[in-house]
Amino acid sequence: xxxxxxxxxxxxxxxxxxxxxxxxxxxxxxxxxxxxxxxxxxxxxxxxxxxxxxxxxxxxxxxxxxxxxxxxxxxxxxxxxxxxxxxxxxxxxxxxxxxxxxxxxxxxxxxxxxxxxxxxxxxxxxxxxxxxxxxxxxxxxxxxxxxxxxxxxxxxxxxxxxxxxxxxxxxxxxxxxxxxxxxxxxxxxxxxxxxxxxxxxxxxxxxxxxxxxxxxxxxxxxxxxxxxxxxxxxxxxxxxxxxxxxxxxxxxxxxxxxxxxxxxxxxxxxxxxxxx
Amino acid sequence: xxxxxxxxxxxxxxxxxxxxxxxxxxxxxxxxxxxxxxxxxxxxxxxxxxxxxxxxxxxxxxxxxxxxxxxxxxxxxxxxxxxxxxxxxxxxxxxxxxxxxxxxxxxxxxxxxxxxxxxxxxxxxxx
Numbered sequence: 001x002x003x004x005x006x007x008x009x010x011x012x013x014x015x016x017x018x019x020x021x022x023x024x025x026x027x028x029x030x031x032x033x034x035x036x037x038x039x040x041x042x043x044x045x046x047x048x049x050x051x052x053x054x055x056x057x058x059x060x061x062x063x064x065x066x067x068x069x070x071x072x073x074x075x076x077x078x079x080x081x082x083x084x085x086x087x088x089x090x091x092x093x094x095x096x097x098x099x100x101x102x103x104x105x106x107x108x109x110x111x112x113x114x115x116x117x118x119x120x121x122x123x124x125x126x127x128x129x130x131x132x133x134x135x136x137x138x139x140x141x142x143x144x145x146x147x148x149x150x151x152x153x154x155x156x157x158x159x160x161x162x163x164x165x166x167x168x169x170x171x172x173x174x175x176x177x178x179x180x181x182x183x184x185x186x187x188x189x190x191x192x193x194x195x196x197x198x199x200x201x202x203x204x205x206x207x208x209x210x211x212x213x214x215x216x217x218x219x220x221x222x223x224x225x226x227x228x229x230x231x232x233x234x235x236x237x238x239x240x241x242x243x244x245x246x247x248x249x250x251x252x253x254x255x256x257x258x259x260x261x262x263x264x265x266x267x268x269x270x271x272x273x274x275x276x
Numbered sequence: 277x278x279x280x281x282x283x284x285x286x287x288x289x290x291x292x293x294x295x296x297x298x299x300x301x302x303x304x305x306x307x308x309x310x311x312x313x314x315x316x317x318x319x320x321x322x323x324x325x326x327x328x329x330x331x332x333x334x335x336x337x338x339x340x341x342x343x344x345x346x347x348x349x350x351x352x353x354x355x356x357x358x359x360x361x362x363x364x365x366x367x368x369x370x371x372x373x374x375x376x377x378x379x380x381x382x383x384x385x386x387x388x389x390x391x392x393x394x395x396x397x398x399x400x401x402x403x
Contacts, residue, residue: 158345
């Protein structure tokens with residue numbers, strides 16, 4: 001067999017390229033396969049909840065009946081939260097900024113869509129706020145790490161880092177995030193400021209950032225309850241505490257009652273529970 | 277030298293124009309800014325004055341990242357035992373109660389425009 005130098009170099013070159021390229025190609029393909037098989041393993045126990053993460057995790061139980069009994073409670077909660085956190089009111093539903101709000105049952109729980117629902121549920125006001133998910137889609141979507149999950153389960157935001165891309169708003173399945181289309185420090189046509197009475201202890205936001213409920217981390221840090229929970233007073237309409245502490249009030253309420261969550265099928269594992 | 281009759285005067289004019297800001301401002305000693313000191317009952321800042329002058333912004337960022345992301349403490353204590361709040365709005369501005377007389381004096385002098393006050397509220401000035 002005759003082999004001149006030119007042919008030898010050609011073969012050697014091709015072999016070198018294949019040798020360098022093959023491992024990375026294999027790695028890429030095998031990794032994809034591994035992820036798929038891991039997902040299959042996770043899905044194997046259908047209906048079984050994944051193990052809850054350990055450590056402190058703040059959570060809340062909302063007793064819907066108590067809000068029906070006290071019809072002025074939803075407004076009181078919203079007012080307490082929004083005044084403490086300098087949430088602006090732009091007076092236009094399209095620009096609305098909301099950290100906590102009351103919505104109709106069928107809007108908050110679109111999964112509960114069967115025909116033979118209890119008539120009383122129709123249009124019942126349900127308090128909604130950020131669910132502080134254990135697997136938060138907004139955090140995955142944020143390109144700047146402006147929103148993140150803290151060790152105690154609170155999904156917090158660093159407004160310094162927010163670039164206003166609104167990916168998190170698209171990612172959040174609960175509509176818990178609002179965008180500042182206008183300057184919150186501004187005034188409307190009649191000269192009324194958007195923030196009626198500014199709380200000097202808390203910052204405002206600026207135009208072009210997304211904002212949301214922060215589970216009152218600034219209050220938890222100094223040993224206070226969240227503003228909305230405090231506003232419900234002794235009615236027990238909202239119970240707040242450490243979900244992973246079996247002796248906390250919230251754990252006791254959760255053990256004693258059947259609770260539902262918003263859109264559980266999405267696998268976000270919210271920290272909010274509702275007693276209907 | 278070829279054409280020195282034009283080159284040397286031209287060079288001198290050029291140099292004169294280049295150094296215009298130097299000799300024009302000579303004699304006017306510009307005053308360094310004097311930020312207002314807090315009321316006398318506050319004796320100590322959270323760090324030594326020189327460190328605060330050069331790197332207060334770094335410290336503010338550290339506070340922010342520690343408190344917002346790591347859930348760090350909101351209160352701090354200096355080496356001499358003075359307790360303070362690790363916060364621009366509720367800490368620094370508690371003693372340095374005038375943004376205009378404290379922050380702005382140096383920031384205007386050095387032509388920096390920090391964006392702190394886009395969100396954080398300055399203390400209400402006595403009008």
